[in-house]
Amino acid sequence: MDVLVCIKRVPAPGSKIILTDDELMINTKNLGFAISPHEECAVEEAVQIKETHGGETTVLTLGADVSIEQLRGALAMGIDNAVLLETDGQDWEPIPTANAILKSIADQKENGRIFDAYLFGNESADSGGYQVGVRIAHALDIPCVTGIKSIELADGKAIAKREAIGGGWEIYEVDLPAVFTVKEGINLPRYPSLPGRMRAKKKPIETSTPEVVGGGLEKVRLKSPVEQGSDVEILGHGTEAAEKVAELIREMGLFS
Amino acid sequence: MILAILDHHHGAIQSASLEMLTAARGLAETLGIELEAVAIGEGAEACVETAVSYGASTVHLIEHDQLDRYAPEAWARSVAQLSEDSSPEAILGVGTERGNEVMAHLAAVMDAPLAANCMEITPGDETYFVTRVRWGGSLLEEANLSGDPKLLTVAAHVLSAAPADSPPAANTSIFSPELDEKAFRVRVKELVKPETDKVSLTDAKIIIGGGRGVGSSEGFEPLEELAALTGGAIGCSRAVTNHGWRPHADQIGQTGGRVAPDLYIACGISGAIQHMAGCKGSKVILAINTDPDASILGKANYAVIGDLHEVIPAISEALRNS
Ligand SMILES: Cc1cc2nc3c(=O)[nH]c(=O)nc-3n(C[C@H](O)[C@H](O)[C@H](O)COP(=O)(O)OP(=O)(O)OC[C@H]3O[C@@H](n4cnc5c(N)ncnc54)[C@H](O)[C@@H]3O)c2cc1C
Ligand SMILES: Nc1ncnc2c1ncn2[C@@H]1O[C@H](COP(=O)(O)O)[C@@H](O)[C@H]1O
Secondary structure, eight states, rough: OOOEEEEOOEEOSOOOOBBBBTTSBBBTOOOOOOOOOOHHHHHHHHHHHHHHHHOOOOEEEEOOGGGGGHHHHHHHHOOOOEEEEEEEOOOOHHHHHHHHHHHHHHHHHHTOOOOOOOESSOOOOTTTOOOOHHHHHHHTOEEEEEEEEEEETTEEEEEEEEOOTTTSEEEEEEEEEEEEETTTTTTTTOOOOOHEEEEHSSSSSEEEOOOOOOOOOEEEEOOOOOOOOOEEEEEEGGGGHHHHHHHHHHTTTOOO | OEEEEEEETTTOOOOOHHHHHHHHHHHHHHHHHOEEEEEEEETGGGGHHHHHTOOOOOOEEETTTTTOOOOHHHHHHHHHHHHHHHOOOOEEEESSSHHHHHHHHHHHTTTTTOOEEEEEEOOOOSSSSEEEEGGGGTEEEEEOOOOOSEEEEEEETTOOOOOOOOOOOOOOEEEOOOOGGGGGGSOOOOOEEEEESSSSSTOOOOEEEEOOOSSSSSGGGHHHHHHHHHEEEEEEEEEHHHHHOOGGGGSSSSTBBOOOOOOEEEEEEOHHHHHHHHHTTSSEEEEESSSTTTTTGGSSEEEEEEOOOHHHHHHHHHHHHH
C-alpha cells in the first residue's frame, strides 16, 4: 500500500497575527512554523497504514526551501521519501498548487512510484481553500472522501468514516486508489524518536521547481478582522472570587 | 441569474444557508438579476418555502433515484448540468463542510477557481472583489475572483440572515440530471447514530473549557463536577488533546469544534488565536488563569486570577450552598 501525503508549511502565530508592511503575508519574524494539525494526522495515518499493510510512503510539499524542515519532521515520524516542489515562498493559489502536485504525481509515476492512497488535510491552516485534494481527485479521475476521522483498507477498498451533521457518523466505501482529506482526531500523532530524527536528517530531498499553471483567485491583501475589544472585569483573586462567579452563573440563568 | 445551492438536513435548512441566501440576494439586487436556488437530496421540497421567503424566484429540485443519500460528486454534477442551460452569473454555496465540499467538486468539474468562505462580495466588470476568511476566522483576505460563472461559498455564522421584504411568488422546477455510476462512487453507505446522550458542545449553554493549566486527565474532575451542576459540557484546548487528556471530540478551535454557548469558562487556557477561533461566538467569556498577563484576558469579559484547581471547586461549592 503506497501512500502520498501532502503537507504545507505555515507560520504558527500565537495570540495575534502581525502582517508584513505590504499586507500580503504574515510577519514571521518571531514565529515558529508548523503544518496544519489535520496534515500532521495525515502523516501519522500514512505511517500507520505502512505499519499495517507494508508499502512505501512519500511526503510532498510545495513551498520555499525552508519547508524542508516540515518534510524532515514527517520523515522523522516514519515517512520514507520526501518531495519538495520549491517555490520562491510566495503564497500559491489552489489551482496552480493542485497542478504542480499533479505534475509531480505524474513524474513520480514515470519513475515507478504509483500510489494507492493520497492523503491531504481537510483544509490548509493558513488559506483554508477546502479544494486542493478534491481537484486532484478529479484530475486523476478517482474518488475523494473528505474530512475523514477513520479509515480501514482491505482488498483494494477503503472504508472511511466522517462526522455526520447533528452527530454520529457517515460511512463511505470507495475503491482504491482514492484521495482522502483528513481531520484532526483521526489519530494522535506520534512524537518523533531521536533515531527517527537522526535518520531523517540523512534522507535525500527530491527537489524540483514547478511552474505556475492556472489561477483565478488573486490575493490583493490580508487584513485583520475587526474585533469588538472587550474590557475585562477582574472578579477577584483565587477562591475569594468564587462567590462572584457563582452569582454570574445564577444571574445568567445557568443554575437553578 | 445567481444560483444558490442550499445546505439542508432532511429538509431543515441550516442557518448558514439562510445567511448565504441573504448574501446571494444582495448580490442579485446589486446586479439587477434574479436569484434562484437549488436543493438536492431527501427532504429537498421542504426547503422551497424558506428559500422563496429569502428571495429565490425559482427553486430547482433535483430528482434522481440515487440522490436520496449524500453523494458530493453527484450533487456537483447535477448543479453543473442544471447551469448548462441557465448559465448563472455566479453560483454560491454555503461555507459548511458539505457546502465547501460540493463547491470544490463543482469547481473541479467546471475547471474554474473557487473562493471559499467569503464574507463580502463586490461584483466588478471582469472579476468579483471578495473578502474571504482565512485561519479559521482569525485573518481576512481580499482577492479578485475570476471565472464564468463565479464560484464561491459564503462563510458560516459571519453574516446575519434576513428574509426578503417582498418575496417573489413561489415557483418550483424539477430537474432530472443524467448521472452515471461514477458520479456515485462516493456516497454515504450507512449512517451511524451518535453513541452517547451527553450534552453536546454545540447545544450546551455553558461550557467549561480546560487547557494545559489543568495538568492531567484527572485534573478535569472538578471541571466535570461544575459542568454536571450547571448542565454544561466540557471543552478543551489542543494542548489537552495532544497530551491525550481528553478525546479530540472535546477540542474547541480552528481544527476542533466551533461553539457559541451563553457562558464559556476558559480555565488554564492562554488564548491562542486558533483556540479563540472556536469560541469567540460565546456570549460571555470568563477566564480563570494564574497569569494576569495571559492574552485570553484581552479577549474575555470576566476573569479570575488564580489557580483553577482551587477556584473551580470553590465555584461548585458556592453554587451548592446557594
Ligand atoms: C494550524 C493550527 C491549528 C490549531 N488549532 C487549534 C485548535 O483547534 N484548538 C486549540 O485549542 N488550539 C489549536 N492550536 C494550538 C494553539 O496555537 C495553542 O498552542 C493552544 O491553544 C494552547 O493551548 P493552551 O492554552 O491550553 O496551552 P498554553 O498556551 O500552554 O496555556 C496554558 C495557560 O494555562 C495557564 N495556567 C497554568 N497553570 C494554571 C493553573 N493552575 N490555573 C490557572 N491557569 C493556569 C497559563 O498561565 C497559560 O495561560 C492550533 C495551532 C495551529 C498552528
Ligand atoms: N503548498 C502546498 N503543498 C502541499 N500540499 C498542499 C499545499 N497547499 C495545500 N496542500 C494540501 O491541500 C490541502 C487542502 O488545502 P486547501 O485547499 O488550501 O484548503 C492541505 O491540507 C494540504 O494537504
